[in-house]
Amino acid sequence: MEFLPLFFNLNGSRVLLVGGGEKAARKTELLLKTHAQIVLCAEILAPALQQLMAANAQISHVQTYSPDLLEASDLVVAATDDAEKDAAIAAQARLRHLPVNVVNDAEASSFIFPSIIDRSPVIAAVSSSGQMPVLTRLLRNLLESTIPPAYGRLAELAAEINPLAKKRFPEVNQRRKFWERHLEGRFAELVFSGKEVEARQLIEDSVKDEEYSNEGEVYLVGAGPGDPDLLTFKALRLMRQADIVLYDRLVSPAILSLVRADAEKVDVGKERANHTLPQQDINELLVTLAKQGRRVLRLKGGDPFIFGRGGEEIDRLADAGVPFQVVPGITAASGCAAYAGIPLTHRDFSQSVRFITGHLKDNTCDLAWQDFVQNRQTLVFYMGLVGLPVIASQLVQHGMSPEMPVALVSRGTTPGQKVITGTLENIVDTIKGQDIKAPTLVIIGEVVKLREKLQWR
Numbered sequence: 488m489e490f491l492p493l494f495f496n497l498n499g500s501r502v503l504l505v506g507g508g509e510k511a512a513r514k515t516e517l518l519l520k521t522h523a524q525i526v527l528c529a530e531i532l533a534p535a536l537q538q539l540m541a542a543n544a545q546i547s548h549v550q551t552y553s554p555d556l557l558e559a560s561d562l563v564v565a566a567t568d569d570a571e572k573d574a575a576i577a578a579q580a581r582l583r584h585l586p587v588n589v590v591n592d593a594e595a596s597s598f599i600f601p602s603i604i605d606r607s608p609v610i611a612a613v614s615s616s617g618q619m620p621v622l623t624r625l626l627r628n629l630l631e632s633t634i635p636p637a638y639g640r641l642a643e644l645a646a647e648i649n650p651l652a653k654k655r656f657p658e659v660n661q662r663r664k665f666w667e668r669h670l671e672g673r674f675a676e677l678v679f680s681g682k683e684v685e686a687r688q689l690i691e692d693s694v695k696d697e698e699y700s701n702e703g704e705v706y707l708v709g710a711g712p713g714d715p716d717l718l719t720f721k722a723l724r725l726m727r728q729a730d731i732v733l734y735d736r737l738v739s740p741a742i743l744s745l746v747r748a749d750a751e752k753v754d755v756g757k758e759r760a761n762h763t764l765p766q767q768d769i770n771e772l773l774v775t776l777a778k779q780g781r782r783v784l785r786l787k788g789g790d791p792f793i794f795g796r797g798g799e800e801i802d803r804l805a806d807a808g809v810p811f812q813v814v815p816g817i818t819a820a821s822g823c824a825a826y827a828g829i830p831l832t833h834r835d836f837s838q839s840v841r842f843i844t845g846h847l848k849d850n851t852c853d854l855a856w857q858d859f860v861q862n863r864q865t866l867v868f869y870m871g872l873v874g875l876p877v878i879a880s881q882l883v884q885h886g887m888s889p890e891m892p893v894a895l896v897s898r899g900t901t902p903g904q905k906v907i908t909g910t911l912e913n914i915v916d917t918i919k920g921q922d923i924k925a926p927t928l929v930i931i932g933e934v935v936k937l938r939e940k941l942q943w944r
């Protein structure tokens with residue numbers, strides 16, 4: 488981040504604005520929204536500036552610039568329309584450790600003016616670090632249209648009621664729950680539609696009548712197979728409001744970057760045979776954190792209930808009386824098959840699909856092989872790469888055709904997706920020596936043949 492967004496309190500500050508033209512007029516208009524004293528410094532003031540001066544006692548005027556003027560200033564804006572002069576003013580300001588902006592020159596500035604969406608007291612600022620003002624304006628327009636004009640009023644009313652809410656709900660978590668409910672609920676709607684009397688009544692009644700516990704909650708969320716676009720709206724919403732996230736190795740960095748920026752992030756990884764934190768410890772940690780009143784996001788690859796041990800986690804939460812929500816995710820089978828162009832079922836080739844764990848204990852697989860050898864069925868093996876030789880040979884031994892098509896999908900749905908196809912007979916030799924990155928999924932069935940025509944990425 489080249490520029491850190493900060494909000495300056497300019498109450499009682501003196502801003503030195505050097506320049507008398509159009510640029511200076513625009514910055515003066517903006518600065519007039521604050522309570523700063525504005526010292527305009529220019530020999531000649533454009534008519535717009537003269538009008539602003541006549542109408543606002545906040546502005547004073549000096550004709551000649553001298554570095555001495557900096558001594559009594561808190562903030563400096565150089566807008567002379569003369570690059571050399573502006574650079575000199577900026578250098579002199581920096582010498583005195585004063586924040587300085589050279590209008591339309593981010594490089595020469597120590598601070599820049601963002602595009603502003605003003606719903607005071609709520610203010611949103613957008614910036615492209617001075618690089619693409621057009622893009623910034625487009626973004627601002629987008630925000631302007633999505634943040635209702637009455638947002639400021641909503642903030643003011645809520646701030647008025649907040650002392651009552653603080654008394655009634657002394658714990659932070661109670662208050663958070665109260666406001667989360669009402670700032671997105673009917674109270675907000677009433678304010679947005681101008682019905683402030685009703686809004687006030689409703690929120691005052693709610694403060695009196697409602698009850699909120701100080702307890703935290705756990706969100707068990709499926710993050711899908713890797714592509715962040717495959718997240719559900721609900722997953723994203725909960726990711727944005729959690730205080731702490733416990734995530735697995737399978738959750739991609741792109742997805743993790745969507746979690747609330749200031750949420751604590753704990754890697755409880757789950758590499759094959761190298762569990763960073765034992766499952767039981769994860770279960771206990773979820774309980775402990777929720778009991779501390781935190782909103783805990785348990786973020787898992789794919790779907791939490793498909794080979795994800797999500798059931799065990801909520802079982803422990805239920806025992807401990809901790810509230811939880813479960814958000815399904817797109818499981819690897821669906822994601823990988825879709826992105827590999829392999830329909831898991833198909834009218835002509837497969838009427839059922841089985842999700843199977845290929846995770847072997849002691850190199851043996853105690854599976855119902857006979858059941859898997861069925862016509863018109865697709866088999867999907869999770870965690871099946873290491874066990875692939877056993878899987879392929881067992882299926883053939885139990886009567887499946889050695890010619891049965893097989894696809895191995897590595898890092899499905901991500902930019903690094905790789906798909907290797909073969910048959911039960913040759914897949915093990917085909918992948919020998921190839922650099923195959925985890926995670927991988929094995930799809931077996933006639934439907935794999937369709938990829939030849941249907942692959943799309």
Ligand SMILES: C[S@@+](CC[C@H](N)C(=O)[O-])C[C@H]1O[C@@H](n2cnc3c(N)ncnc32)[C@H](O)[C@@H]1O
Nearest residue numbers: 712789790795818819869870898899926927928
């Ligand atoms: C412990 S299981 C978790 C499955 C997850 N809960 C789901 O619903 O997809 C891990 C296995 O899922 C499969 N897997 C998950 N994401 C994958 C991806 N992006 N590409 C290929 N396989 C994936 C692999 O077989 C991996 O070994």
